Amino acid sequence: MTFTDKRVTEFLDLLACKDPTPGGGSGAALGGALAAALVSMVCNLTIGKKGYEDVEPTMQDLLARSEALRAALPRLLEDDTQVYGRVMEAHRLPRKTDEQKAARQQAMQAALRAATEVPLAIAERCAQVVDLALPAAEHGNQWAVSDAGVGALLAEASVHAALLNVSINLSGIEDSAFLQEVRRRMETITAGRDETKARVLEVVHRKIGA
Amino acid sequence: MTFTDKRVTEFLDLLACKDPTPGGGSGAALGGALAAALVSMVCNLTIGKKGYEDVEPTMQDLLARSEALRAALPRLLEDDTQVYGRVMEAHRLPRKTDEQKAARQQAMQAALRAATEVPLAIAERCAQVVDLALPAAEHGNQWAVSDAGVGALLAEASVHAALLNVSINLSGIEDSAFLQEVRRRMETITAGRDETKARVLEVVHRKIGA
Numbered sequence: 001m002t003f004t005d006k007r008v009t010e011f012l013d014l015l016a017c018k019d020p021t022p023g024g025g026s027g028a029a030l031g032g033a034l035a036a037a038l039v040s041m042v043c044n045l046t047i048g049k050k051g052y053e054d055v056e057p058t059m060q061d062l063l064a065r066s067e068a069l070r071a072a073l074p075r076l077l078e079d080d081t082q083v084y085g086r087v088m089e090a091h092r093l094p095r096k097t098d099e100q101k102a103a104r105q106q107a108m109q110a111a112l113r114a115a116t117e118v119p120l121a122i123a124e125r126c127a128q129v130v131d132l133a134l135p136a137a138e139h140g141n142q143w144a145v146s147d148a149g150v151g152a153l154l155a156e157a158s159v160h161a162a163l164l165n166v167s168i169n170l171s172g173i174e175d176s177a178f179l180q181e182v183r184r185r186m187e188t189i190t191a192g193r194d195e196t197k198a199r200v201l202e203v204v205h206r207k208i209g210a
Numbered sequence: 211m212t213f214t215d216k217r218v219t220e221f222l223d224l225l226a227c228k229d230p231t232p233g234g235g236s237g238a239a240l241g242g243a244l245a246a247a248l249v250s251m252v253c254n255l256t257i258g259k260k261g262y263e264d265v266e267p268t269m270q271d272l273l274a275r276s277e278a279l280r281a282a283l284p285r286l287l288e289d290d291t292q293v294y295g296r297v298m299e300a301h302r303l304p305r306k307t308d309e310q311k312a313a314r315q316q317a318m319q320a321a322l323r324a325a326t327e328v329p330l331a332i333a334e335r336c337a338q339v340v341d342l343a344l345p346a347a348e349h350g351n352q353w354a355v356s357d358a359g360v361g362a363l364l365a366e367a368s369v370h371a372a373l374l375n376v377s378i379n380l381s382g383i384e385d386s387a388f389l390q391e392v393r394r395r396m397e398t399i400t401a402g403r404d405e406t407k408a409r410v411l412e413v414v415h416r417k418i419g420a
Contacts, residue, residue, distance in 0.1 A: 008214040008221050008240070012280060015247035018254035020353075024360035027244045030218070031364050034237045037225035044228035070222060143230075146378045150234035150371040154241050157367030160411075161360040168356045168418045201370075208378045 003081060004030075004074040021081040025119045025165040029077035031158035032126035036070035038151035039132045042140040055139040066132050069125050076125065079118045080165075086111040087169075113178060116169045120185055123162035127189045129155035130196050137203040149204035156197040159189060213291060214240075214284040231291040235329045238371035239287035242336035245365035246280035248357045249342045252350040265349040276342050279335050286335065289328045290375075296321040297379075322379050323388060329375035330395055336372060337399045339365035340406050347413040359414035366407040369399060 003011060003022050011030075015022050043063035046052045052059070090107035094100045130152055137148035163186060173179055213221060213232050221240075225232050253273035256262045262269070300317035304310045340362055347358035373396060383389055 004218040004222075006218060008216060008218055009284060011218050012214075012243055012247045012284070015244065016250035016254065016277070016280060018251065020251075020255065023251065023354075024248060024357040027248055027357075027360050027364060030244060031241060031367075033222055034225065034240060037222045038234060038237055040226035041228065041230075041233065044226065045230065067226070070226060074219060074222070144233075146374045147234040147237075149374045150237050153367040153371045153374075154237060154364070157241075157363040161363045164356045164359045164363075164411075164414060164418075167415075171419050201374075204374060205377075208374075209381050 002074075002078050004077060021084050022077065023080075023084070023165075024161060025080035025084075025122065026077045028119065028126065028158045028161035028165065029073045029080060029122045031154050031161060032122060032129055033070055033073035033077070035126070035129045035133070035151040035153075035155035035158065036066045036073060038147045038154075039066040039129060039136045040070060042136040042144045042148045042151070045144045046139070046141040049141055052139075052141065058135060058139055062132055062135055066129070066136075069129055069132070072125050073122065076118060076122045080122065083111070083115040083118050087115050108172070109174060112169050112172050113175070116166055116173065116178075116182055119162045119165035120182060120189075123159050123166065123189050124185070126155045126158040126162060127193050130159065130193050130200075133200045134196055134203070137200045137207075142207055145204050145207045149201055152197045152200035156193055159193055163189065212284075212288050214287060231294050232287065233290075233294070233375075234371060235290035235294075235332065235375040236287045238329065238336065238368045238375065239283045239290060239332045241364050241368035241371060242332060242339055243280055243283035243287070245336070245339045245343070245361040245363075245368065246276045246283060248361035248364075249276040249339060249346045250280060252346040252354045252358045252361070255354045256349070256351040259351055262349075262351065268345060268349055272342055272345055276339070276346075279339055279342070282335050283332065286328060286332045290332065293321065293325040293328050297325050318382070319384060322382050323385070326376055326379040326383065326388075326392055329372045330392060330399075333369050333372035333376065333399050334395070336365045336368040337403050340369065340403050340410075343410045344406055344413070347410045347417075352417055355414050355417045359411055362407045362410035366403055369403055373399065 043059045046059045090111040093104040095104050133148045133152035253269045256269045300321040303314040305314050343358045343362035
């Protein structure tokens with residue numbers, strides 16, 4: 001049984017308990033999934049609605065993208081709990097002989113790279129959700145514009161939340177080419193996302209007149 | 211059956227579908243509940259841990275508070291779906307005679323006030339979670355410090371998300387004393403919260419050396 005097969009209340013219990021998985025990486029993935037679901041809701045409240053015929057193709061395209069992200073993020077949530085286990089396993093490997101030390105070191109490096117890749121993928125998906133919230137707010141059903149705003153807020157916070165889980169692994173990684181590539185991807189993920197969130201909120205405030 | 215009794219994947223389906231409840235207010239409540247659960251996890255990973263004996267009373271107190279918020283927010287999520295229904299019901303009341311118009315107007319005003327109170331209560335609880343994330347990051351188990359950071363990020367985003375759901379109702383409310391009181395509470399809720407989140411992230415980055 002996967003974590004996202006659990007009831008919401010049970011998932012919260014598992015998150016709160018002293019078992020380290022699910023942890024912050026899973027919280028970020030679920031935050032992003034909630035945000036993607038809200039973008040989808042805005043699309044679903046717009047498609048087929050009188051007065052929104054012109055934006056229907058845009059909304060259909062948007063919905064396909066948000067639904068893909070809503071499917072990907074719960075899978076990444078499960079992956080995140082797996083890769084943490086791999087780091088713990090590598091940590092427990094024997095280190096008496098030089099050979100054991102070398103094998104353990106190699107296993108640790110592979111596990112840390114995997115534990116970096118997953119939250120990085122979560123952050124990338126969440127950043128895509130931020131981007132989708134903008135056309136949802138601009139063109140979607142006016143009555144659901146605040147839901148696009150909530151989507152942008154939760155997705156943008158989840159980007160940073162996931163990146164914290166990338167950062168905690170970086171100090172242990174020795175492969176400098178890998179580190180450089182990760183840092184490059186982190187920059188791409190964050191570049192302009194705060195501004196996009198701010199633009200979404202501008203649209204929301206304008207439309208709700210607040 | 212309540213929404214938080216549903217499986218996580220089902221909850222996401224319900225959020226994404228074209229039924230307007232659960233919507234953004236529920237997303238904010240769940241974002242806050244995830245954040246509270248992460249603060250609780252930091253406490254649970256600290257209490258009874260060697261080297262953290264001195265902070266044990268602080269952590270016990272913190273845990274009691276975060277668990278109270280983790281219990282309150284899913285209840286508010288359900289309440290949020292209820293009050294939306296009340297607004298829709300009032301909207302559908304007959305308005306042929308003057309008496310009907312007056313009764314409908316009164317019902318609308320009461321429903322809008324309730325639909326304002328619930329997300330305001332959600333925002334207040336989320337703001338309290340932001341505040342709890344700071345001592346969790348400062349004094350909690352060093353290995354879980356990023357989880358406190360994720361908690362601060364999700365809780366602070368959820369504050370603003372819930373307040374969007376307050377704002378959408380304000381333009382329809384006529385009771386100026388109520389409006390003034392709501393605006394005062396909104397100011398209290400947001401004052402300094404962004405700074406607290408930034409302080410949490412400072413502590414996290416210092417401790418993880420990133």
